[in-house]
Amino acid sequence: MTLELHEVHAYYGQSHILHGISLTVGPGEVVALLGRNGAGKTTTLRAIMGLTPARSGRIMFDGQDITHKPTHVIARLGISYVPSGRRLFGQLTVLQNLQLWQQPPRDGSRWNLERVYEVFPRLAEFARRRAGSLSGGEQQMLKIGRALLANPKLLLLDEPTEGLAPTVVGQLSQWLKLLKDAGLSMLLAEQNALFALKLADRGYVLEKGQIRYAASAEELRQSPEVRAYLGV
Numbered sequence: 419m420t421l422e423l424h425e426v427h428a429y430y431g432q433s434h435i436l437h438g439i440s441l442t443v444g445p446g447e448v449v450a451l452l453g454r455n456g457a458g459k460t461t462t463l464r465a466i467m468g469l470t471p472a473r474s475g476r477i478m479f480d481g482q483d484i485t486h487k488p489t490h491v492i493a494r495l496g497i498s499y500v501p502s503g504r505r506l507f508g509q510l511t512v513l514q515n516l517q518l519w520q521q522p523p524r525d526g527s528r529w530n531l532e533r534v535y536e537v538f539p540r541l542a543e544f545a546r547r548r549a550g551s552l553s554g555g556e557q558q559m560l561k562i563g564r565a566l567l568a569n570p571k572l573l574l575l576d577e578p579t580e581g582l583a584p585t586v587v588g589q590l591s592q593w594l595k596l597l598k599d600a601g602l603s604m605l606l607a608e609q610n611a612l613f614a615l616k617l618a619d620r621g622y623v624l625e626k627g628q629i630r631y632a633a634s635a636e637e638l639r640q641s642p643e644v645r646a647y648l649g650v
């Protein structure tokens with residue numbers, strides 16, 4: 419699995435938001451997409467998923483051109499998107515939410531309900547509860563568990579730490595580390611740069627829809643310029 423964006427431009431109506439984004443995510447890599455609020459992180463993930471399709475440029479996934487493919491086809495090819503906020507079916511139970519996304523296993527990605535419950539025992543415990551009654555951290559867990567059941571080759575995560583208490587952010591970091599160790603590739607959009615750079619191998623810093631820095635996580639962590647820009 420390799421994801422490659424070449425000079426991607428995206429718009430909301432007349433507003434030109436992404437100005438030529440080029441990035442890659444290699445097999446088993448965790449790549450951070452950093453930048454201040456409004457920099458274009460979410461739009462980049464939406465462009466990959468075909469939700470805000472690229473108006474020019476090219477997006478390649480696993481050797482296929484997905485630039486103009488519809489979202490459900492992109493999902494079926496093996497990209498799972500975990501949007502920010504509480505995008506769950508709050509009236510359905512935890513189990514029902516999980517089952518909705520279930521896809522057959524594929525080479526290199528063999529998630530089923532049992533394995534998801536092993537990683538997130540709380541989801542097993544709360545299987546019959548309404549998803550809307552879970553805490554912020556538990557809902558994040560459910561969103562990730564649900565995305566895993568689609569058996570993705572690549573997971574796109576948008577601001578997973580948003581709104582979580584610091585102790586839960588620590589747990590989230592451990593869960594994502596488990597997924598990384600299981601070989602899952604991830605593109606992690608975060609305003610919380612320190613969180614993302616602890617987990618990531620490499621990162622990109624976006625500013626006004628352009629890539630301002632691209633480097634290893636280590637270099638980004640240590641660069642005074644990047645730290646000043648991100649306010650960390």
Ligand SMILES: Nc1ncnc2c1ncn2[C@@H]1O[C@H](COP(=O)(O)OP(=O)(O)O)[C@@H](O)[C@H]1O
Nearest residue numbers: 430433435453454455456457458459460461462
């Ligand atoms: N639906 C929309 N319509 C018009 N402009 C939007 C919309 N969503 C986001 N934007 C604008 O696009 C820019 C990038 O937003 P976004 O990708 O959400 O940034 P980030 O995720 O880095 O905070 C911002 O200037 C934002 O105001």
Ligand SMILES: [Mg+2]
Nearest residue numbers: 459460461577
């Ligand atoms: Mg965003």
